[in-house]
Amino acid sequence: MEYLLIVFVNVITPMLILLAIGVVLQIKFTFNVKALGNILTYCLIPAAVFMNLYHTVINVKVLLDVLFFVVLFSTSLIVIGHLFSKMLRLNRQQSAVMKNSIVLINSGNYGLPVSQLVFHANPLGVSIQIVLIVYQNLLTYSYGLYNLVSATQSGAAILKQFIKMPIIHALWLGAFLNLANIQLPLFVELPIEHLSNAFIAIALITLGAQLAQIKVKALWNRLIFLSAFGRLILSPTVALLLIMLLKIDGVTAQSLWIASSFPTSRNSSTLALEYDIEAELAAQIVLFTTVISSFTVGLVIYLSSIIFV
Template sequence: MVYLGMVFFQVVAPILIMLGIGAALQLKFQFNLKALSNLITYCLMPAAVFVNIYETKVNASVMGEIVLYLLIFSICLMILGTVVSKLLKLNRNQAAIYKNSIVLINSGNYGIPVSQMLFAANPLGTSIQIIIVIFQNIITYTYGLYNLISSTKSGLDIIRDLLRLPLVHALIIGAVMNIWNIGIPMSLRIPLDYLANAFISIALITLGAQLAQLDIKTIFNKVILTSTIGRLVLGPMLAFGLIMLMNFDGVVAQSLFIASAFPTSRNSSTLALEYDIEPNLAAQIVLFSTVVSCITVTIVIYLSKVLWG
């Protein structure tokens, strides 16, 4: 019960409050959601990705094994999402949203606070979560984007669209500048920080505005329910098997197991809105998985303590 309260009040409740603010503002002012989506995708998100990649320092000794684990874990989730979407006989747009909802994890504004809360006495736990955030950024803006674009386009059009996105450039430039330790003038760094800091709040308010337009009766459909089960139940089960197979132990095992249980990333909804591919379905999945994760993440945290504490 202690973990349940901590996870809810320190992680889930702040997210829900931001969603509520967005919903209330939308009902009163009727925002142009497409304009907000463009602001996020072409300005705030690239800045946040750049700063995140540029600032991250990770422990090289654990990097290789963790990246290998994350690759295997993500590929297994991709296969799971593809198989289940075919079994459910989803159309191309729904399948794209479904696959993203399984693979793309809220490892940033959900995962980092949980990690800092649980591993305050051991910085390794937070370092591992930062590695996961970087990996998830890469997966989101490669596999996640490809899923959405390929549902409406094919071939060279997909490559052109990906290369035009400023967040792809931000990812590459941030990584190069990090590796080569290139400094940034304060006249550029200050506005970059302003934009990066605005990303989470604007993204959550926009998601809340989307949710304000939904018919809540549709939330319990097969896509949302199976997606939530896949993300919050099958994800941790798969992670447990891989952790045992790869012989992880202690804080490393705990961190990876807990990270596997986080809900669907808000970015899956942001990108769906930008490309107008089932944005309502994507928003409902994010909301439902976030609320349910209050219980499932608590259980996973407890099990991680029992297994590797």
């Protein structure tokens, strides 16, 4: 119990403070949240991804374990989302939002900062999270987008959007320089490092600003609670079973299990808003799971330190 308190104070509380700062600043100054999101997408996240891959070597076996796990994990969540939708007899739009809310995880501006806080002394944990970010982006702009706009978006257009994402180029460039043992000049590395260091604060403040714009109405909607149950309870439960089944251990297991407990991706709300498909419901799911995750993620972090020693 003492360690759980330490986790909440040292990991979750700093995150909540930055989220709260984002909420307050957004209410007072009404930032252009889309512009902040562009700074993250096109500058800070790629810098953070690049620096972590540039400085960390991931064992091939570990990488294969991670990829095998995430494919099984996301497939399991897709099945759960489909069963929930059938059980509740949802229409196509509600079904798409529920499925995305369970399958799509906020690995970027929530998961990466949390991982950097938890694994600040072990770069491997952060590197695994980066692999998960890339996979989640692929899942978002394939499965997630298909759920919402399968009638209007072609496969070629989805692939084009994915290839254009800066995080993909930061990924392969950081990995290449690492594997080739190429040392960047200090005047090049330092600016990238400064951008990487700014990522956590700006990401969480931006997420807070986004949450401040969500209108809270019918939080007693059963879809919101079932989505939260699937994302915050069933997801880490399934992940733990798969980790044990695949006999993954150590930091890899700890990182994967923690990552499975993160709230619904903000991209699920962004896509729903962009294509006008149950946008209010999607936004409230993001808000609800983000708030509740401050407790559930803290518990998973605590338990992971006990189970995977």
